[in-house]
Amino acid sequence: MNLIRIIISVTFLMNVGRFSVLAFFVVYLTKLIDLPIWQGGAILSILLITHQTLPLCTGFISDRVGHKYMLLIGFLITSIGYIGIALSSHFIYLCVMAFLAGVGAALYDPAIKSIIGLLSEKQRKHTFTLFNQALNSGAVIGALAGGLLIPVGDNIPLLFGALCYFILTIFISLYLRYLPSGNSSEKALSSIKKIYVHKSFLLFLSLMTLFWVLYTQLTVSLPLQFFDVIHNKQLVSMVIITNGSIGFLLMYFIRNLFNSIQSKKMIQIGMLIMALSFFLIPLEPSLGWLILCVIIFTIGETFVLPGADIAIAEFSMYQDTGAFFGVFSLSYAIGGTIGNYLGTWLMEIPNLSSLPWLIYGMIGLIGFLLFGALNRIQEKKEFTET
Numbered sequence: 573m574n575l576i577r578i579i580i581s582v583t584f585l586m587n588v589g590r591f592s593v594l595a596f597f598v599v600y601l602t603k604l605i606d607l608p609i610w611q612g613g614a615i616l617s618i619l620l621i622t623h624q625t626l627p628l629c630t631g632f633i634s635d636r637v638g639h640k641y642m643l644l645i646g647f648l649i650t651s652i653g654y655i656g657i658a659l660s661s662h663f664i665y666l667c668v669m670a671f672l673a674g675v676g677a678a679l680y681d682p683a684i685k686s687i688i689g690l691l692s693e694k695q696r697k698h699t700f701t702l703f704n705q706a707l708n709s710g711a712v713i714g715a716l717a718g719g720l721l722i723p724v725g726d727n728i729p730l731l732f733g734a735l736c737y738f739i740l741t742i743f744i745s746l747y748l749r750y751l752p753s754g755n756s757s758e759k760a761l762s763s764i765k766k767i768y769v770h771k772s773f774l775l776f777l778s779l780m781t782l783f784w785v786l787y788t789q790l791t792v793s794l795p796l797q798f799f800d801v802i803h804n805k806q807l808v809s810m811v812i813i814t815n816g817s818i819g820f821l822l823m824y825f826i827r828n829l830f831n832s833i834q835s836k837k838m839i840q841i842g843m844l845i846m847a848l849s850f851f852l853i854p855l856e857p858s859l860g861w862l863i864l865c866v867i868i869f870t871i872g873e874t875f876v877l878p879g880a881d882i883a884i885a886e887f888s889m890y891q892d893t894g895a896f897f898g899v900f901s902l903s904y905a906i907g908g909t910i911g912n913y914l915g916t917w918l919m920e921i922p923n924l925s926s927l928p929w930l931i932y933g934m935i936g937l938i939g940f941l942l943f944g945a946l947n948r949i950q951e952k953k954e955f956t957e958t
Contacts, residue, residue, distance in 0.1 A: 574663070576670060576699055579687060580706045582740060586680070587710025588717065589736025591655060592729045594791045595715040596722060599799055605661040613916040615663075615670045616792070617909050621680070622674025624905030629750030631682040631898015639683040639894065640751035644744045651737035658730035667803070676737070682897040685753065689885035690894035696885055700863045701827045704878045705820050707891055710817035719809035767899050772950065773887045777903045779946060782939035783839070783876055784907025785914065786846050786932055790815060790873075792915030793928055794866065800919075802859055811891040814863050818870040826874065835883040836950070840943035842875030847936025854926035872936075893948070 601612035615769045620907025624776065634642045657666055688699045714736075718729035744751075767773065849868035855861070880900075888896040918928035 574644075575687075575750060576691075576695070576702070576846075578750055579684065580702050581698065582684065582705055582743065583706035584713075585740055585743075585793070586595070586643035586684075587646075587707050588714040589654075589733040589740070591714030591812050592721070593714075593733040594720040595711075595718050595795070595809045596805070596829070597728055598792055598795055599808050599810070600814065601727060602916075603799065603805065606921050607661070607663065609916050609920050611663050613664050613913050616916075617778040617913045618667050619670040619674045619677075620788075620908040620912060621905050622671050622694070623677040624901040624908060625680035626675060627682045627898035627901040630678050630896070631686070631901070632892075633892035634679075634683045634686060634938075639687050640744065640748050642679045643751070644741060644748065645682065646676045647737045647740040647744060649673075649679065650675070650953055651734045651741065652676075654737065658727040661800035671759040678901075682894050684882075685881060685895040685897045688881070689897070698828050700825075700878045700881045700885075701823055701830060704821045704874065707771060707877075708816040708819035708823070708874075710816070711812050712820065714818065715812035716811040719807075719813075722805060735852060748768035767895060770887065773792075773884075775946060776883065776887070777866075777900055779905040779939065779942050780839075780900070781907035781910075781934070782935055782942070783808070783843060783846075783880075783942075784904045785935055786850070786913040786939075787789040788874065788908045788911030789850075789915050789932060790869070790914055793919055793932070794862075794869075796915070796919045797853070798859075798862060801857055801862060801920055807859075810859075811866055812865065814866045815870045815873070818857030818867050819874045822871060822874050823878075830878060830882060834947070835879040835886065836943060836947050838875045840940055840947060841881070842872040842879065843936050843939040843943060845872030845875065847868075847933045847940060848872075848924055850929045850933035850936060853929040857925070888905055 574700060598612060598616060601615055602605050602609060607615070630642065650673050653669050653671075653676055656672060657697030660666060660669075685703075688696060688703060691699055714733070717732055721728040722733055790811065795808045798808050798811055799805065845870055849865045852868065853862065853865045883891065884896050884900050913933075915928070918931065922928070
């Protein structure tokens with residue numbers, strides 16, 4: 573079986589399982605099983621922090637042990653974590669299970685991106701755009717599945733997500749021989765030194781923290797806003813369905829841009845578009861207007877996510893790719909944690925309906941300006957080197 577087809581198939585089902593859970597997770601925790609806001613925010617943050625900080629270690633391990641084995645173990649552990657979350661509403665137990673699900677994600681996320689990063693430059697750019705489409709189409713199907721299943725039982729989307737990851741475990745075990753192992757420096761210390769003296773990469777990682785603060789609102793502030801406007805737990809999935817559908821279709825039209833425009837410039841454009849989407853949200857509290865704003869948000873996000881993956885692969889130069897993707901996840905851990913707590917806190921403050929969206933818009937605008945400055949610095953550096 574073709575390697576790229578395996579990657580895209582795995583990515584699709586992975587996101588079906590992930591978004592059958594995440595599309596409803598904040599509503600499930602705070603509205604359906606009635607946890608206090610701070611407990612819901614804590615569980616979300618445990619899942620995200622574990623998912624995004626452990627790759628600091630798992631990325632390095634993946635380069636040495638083999639990306640394919642990290643996929644296999646990661647999918648199995650995630651399945652167990654989702655089953656555990658579905659079976660209890662006790663706060664401490666949910667924290668433990670969220671941690672377990674985060675560990676699984678920390679194992680498979682850098683591994684699958686590292687496999688793509690090992691492809692040739694042309695294949696890599698093409699595959700990352702297909703990867704983005706698989707993410708979006710999987711998100712749509714996952715959110716739709718969750719919306720259809722939640723009337724059966726509030727925890728059924730969680731069990732469905734667990735089933736998807738268990739199927740992935742079996743799939744990877746069948747096609748293990750087709751997947752490549754990692755490519756690393758001779759010593760772990762060499763990998764660490766290579767990354768932590770890479771000033772351009774570290775600056776890029778810092779700026780991407782701003783993006784993750786905004787991206788997290790896709791599963792925090794936006795679902796809560798939809799719920800407050802329409803008061804229908806099933807229709808909350810419209811956030812993810814709209815996001816995934818538009819992202820999937822848009823990639824057909826902008827795919828060639830990633831071959832002609834520098835990846836970091838694509839990120840800069842995306843940050844500006846995302847800022848616009850947040851500034852527009854408070855103008856009209858209606859379902860149609862919210863969907864339009866999610867569409868604009870998605871356009872921006874679709875510029876940023878593949879651009880970031882391509883940029884990281886370029887930073888790695890085909891060696892220690894898992895380590896680079898692992899360290900990069902730290903920006904998601906920091907930005908996502910800020911986004912989780914900021915989102916749940918701001919959305920609970922009464923009579924401040926415009927404030928959250930103005931804050932998010934300003935964060936996006938600051939990101940746009942800072943990425944512009946980074947691009948100018950790198951262009952000047954490249955010019956002086958030639």
